[in-house]
Amino acid sequence: MELEQYISTGIIESFLLGLATPDEVAELQRMRLRFPALETEIAAVERRMENAAFEEAVMPPARVWEGIQQHLNWESSFRDEKLSDEERKHYTFISMQPKEGTYISVHRSWKIILILFFLLSKLFLVGFLYFYFKSQSLQDKLNEARHPQTTAATR
Template structure:
């Protein structure tokens, strides 16, 4: 198929409008690689389509554009006022890190953390102690029950 016949089939218009099938698109891309002159034809078709779209365009009434501008101006002034109002209530805290790459903690927290760790260890030791003490008492109670069952005649 010659390039002129291929162009006259309307494939360029179909491709640009997105109406071409997958096979047609694949074929068109192959033809673009084979024939560099096709790129110029694509640009011409795009210009024709753009001129046709702009030539037949209906401009909106002027009152519509004025209404849009009023809304935009109203929103921008309203947003500016809201932003100014928010800025009045901001509190800025300047937090700049000290020299070094570590996090520093106030000295008064050190004894508090040590006390919490010691308290946790004491609670852990107490829990283990009372657990084993309870186990021993339960074993004694079980032994006493077995002795009573054996020694008591019926």
């Protein structure tokens, strides 16, 4: 009964997943020596976990394999070069060829439209400020004309 209780604690799963503490691993090793049937249970749990992993496996996209192949081809060409170990440490690979669809291109007409929009916005800003300050000065003159005694007292 002690073995069944020990198995039901989930220690085998923790051990196989690498989540067991060093004390739990040591205890499991002692139990393996005491109970040889524990070996078959460990193998069965390992098979169940493996089957579950294969049943729920998701295949990676094809571009992942292409990237791995490209890396392997680069590594093999790198090994063929006659470089010292010190030179290899500082060797970097920079791809100068842009991949298809990795950059944005803008048509010339959009550049011209953007420049015109920018210039017009600045022109409108200057016009707005000019007319705003002109309106304020006219408002002040109008207030002074309506109430000449209050504006003279404030000076």
